[in-house]
Amino acid sequence: MDHSSKILEIVRRVAAKPVDPAPDESLFDSGLLDSFSLTDLVSALEAEFSIHVPDADLTPRKFDSIDRIQAYLESRR
Amino acid sequence: MAYLRGFGCYLPSRVITNAELAPMVGAEEAWLLQMTGIAERRFAAPHQTVAELGLFAAKDCLERAGMAAQQIGFLLVASGSSERRFPGPASSIGAALGIPGTPAIDVPMASAGSLAAIAMASHLAAAYGNVLVVGAEIMSRVVQVSPNGRDTAVLFGDGAGACVVGAESGFAEIVDSVLHTDGDYAESLQLNLDSPLYMDGRSIILHATRKLPRVIVEVLERNGCKAEQVGAFLLHQANLNLILRVAQSLGVAESKFYCNVQRYGNTSSASMLIAAAEWHREAGKIAAPIVFAAFGAGLNWGAVLAKPIEARITE
Numbered sequence: 001m002d003h004s005s006k007i008l009e010i011v012r013r014v015a016a017k018p019v020d021p022a023p024d025e026s027l028f029d030s031g032l033l034d035s036f037s038l039t040d041l042v043s044a045l046e047a048e049f050s051i052h053v054p055d056a057d058l059t060p061r062k063f064d065s066i067d068r069i070q071a072y073l074e075s076r077r
Numbered sequence: 078m079a080y081l082r083g084f085g086c087y088l089p090s091r092v093i094t095n096a097e098l099a100p101m102v103g104a105e106e107a108w109l110l111q112m113t114g115i116a117e118r119r120f121a122a123p124h125q126t127v128a129e130l131g132l133f134a135a136k137d138c139l140e141r142a143g144m145a146a147q148q149i150g151f152l153l154v155a156s157g158s159s160e161r162r163f164p165g166p167a168s169s170i171g172a173a174l175g176i177p178g179t180p181a182i183d184v185p186m187a188s189a190g191s192l193a194a195i196a197m198a199s200h201l202a203a204a205y206g207n208v209l210v211v212g213a214e215i216m217s218r219v220v221q222v223s224p225n226g227r228d229t230a231v232l233f234g235d236g237a238g239a240c241v242v243g244a245e246s247g248f249a250e251i252v253d254s255v256l257h258t259d260g261d262y263a264e265s266l267q268l269n270l271d272s273p274l275y276m277d278g279r280s281i282i283l284h285a286t287r288k289l290p291r292v293i294v295e296v297l298e299r300n301g302c303k304a305e306q307v308g309a310f311l312l313h314q315a316n317l318n319l320i321l322r323v324a325q326s327l328g329v330a331e332s333k334f335y336c337n338v339q340r341y342g343n344t345s346s347a348s349m350l351i352a353a354a355e356w357h358r359e360a361g362k363i364a365a366p367i368v369f370a371a372f373g374a375g376l377n378w379g380a381v382l383a384k385p386i387e388a389r390i391t392e
Binding site: 028035036038039042055056058059060 | 284
């Protein structure tokens, strides 16, 4: 299932601005999100998709772009 | 049983303001304050050693606790920035205190070191009597104070803190401690012998913001204590935003979290003890439970719960 539009909505909410990153663009290296936003992003994904992200998956790289978040959510199906 | 008997600290006299640091790291003064929440930090003098900073904190602690060094039965020294691979600063501090023969053990864990040392001291006190815990760091020598090392260098400072844990008396009883380690993320924060401190800030913040509230809840729940009953949270002073996040996660007023990171930066293993020493000096008599918590390289993290003696008696 394609979650990209929902992921983008969450990224915009966490960034608190109408950002429009490319699917493979780094959300952090591009400055759209900062380190503390990463925590908010993971929490928002947990709430939206009713998942628990275990400590073993708490790697920033997994949540670095919309494509990577999509891949992570797919892996959790 | 184990009791907190006193805290102490030592901060080098040289104050490094953002105005002084900014050109060294190629940044704007306002950016430093905005990004870190730190207004100034202390740097040790060139001749000073980690052991010397620790010794001054230990002496301050003993004086405040009204104790002589000869009453110490065990010495634990946390430091991640020691000048040499071995021996660490513990044996030097023991010698300088004039307590030859007393075991002096190093805890080279960095940020969570003094928390772990207090947890260990609470168990060692029954066998060794008074345990002196020291956290001492000269972080300014292990970061790259230059534009290349800017993102890390601006966060740290130098200092030392100390605490005495006794077996028979004190102002608060250490009732429980929880320690955790996750080596899967050991690479995220490391100090190798031939390079400056490396920190993957995103990874560290992500883990710390989730693990710290969780371990605090863990130690509180298993002792039937609620976060709102705690009088003071004394955390490793890693980052102001991180501390405020922990308060938010626990639903506790930010004012219950003692913060001095604005004045000293992150002094790694020393920070929680420096905060405890300043808090205790300001708070005076302790009327409600205290929670200590720290997170750092390893990854290591944990929490310690202490309750005032009067509260224990009336329970």
